[in-house]
Amino acid sequence: MTIKIKNVKDKLAANNYKMTSQRRIILESIIENEGEHLSAEEIYARVKEEEPGIGLATVYRTLELFCDLNILHQLNFDDNCRRYELNHENKHHHHLICINCGSITEFNDEILEDFETGIEQEHNFSVTDHRIKFYGYCKNCQ
Known part of the structure; x- marks a missing residue:
């Protein structure tokens, strides 16, 4: 997990963003639940346990930023819910x-x-x- 976080931190820095504690906890939650294709609300529920002060809007903004920077893919499985997964370069599935x-x-x-x-x-x-x-x-x- 440390390598993934460092890679994301580097990518954020290259685009003039910082790895804030809130971004880090959101990223850690996605990494820990890799393969589960979590929605923003599911990610929020998991990070809220560890960081009670985090808001749902922060989760949405972070997910949008991570998608813009190609850190995450946003998925639609036709269940009226956007889901997210890590973007693994050269590992299409x-x-x-x-x-x-x-x-x-x-x-x-x-x-x-x-x-x-x-x-x-x-x-x-x-x-x-x-x-x-x-x-x-x-x-x-x-």
Whole structure:
């Protein structure tokens, strides 16, 4: 976790921002709950336990800043809730979403990466990002 925090601190400094104690506690909460795709309200509830004086608006502003600086990705799983995950450079992944229990499973598939390369070549198009979500039933809900 220390390396991730240092990398974010460096990125903030490079963009004339400081790693405040509130930004740090929000980042730590996201790192500690990596893979859970938390909403702003869920992040707020977790950081509020450790930092009772923090406000929901501070969490929203911090998440927006982290997204602007490409530290976080904002995700939409069609549940009317924005969710967040760390941006891992060079580690693109996709999501399987259970339509019964709402569980989210990450996966990486080289076939999809090869497909993207083919699209770029066939259409002379430079893909900068893509998001793929598969909906169905997890093993517990089948």
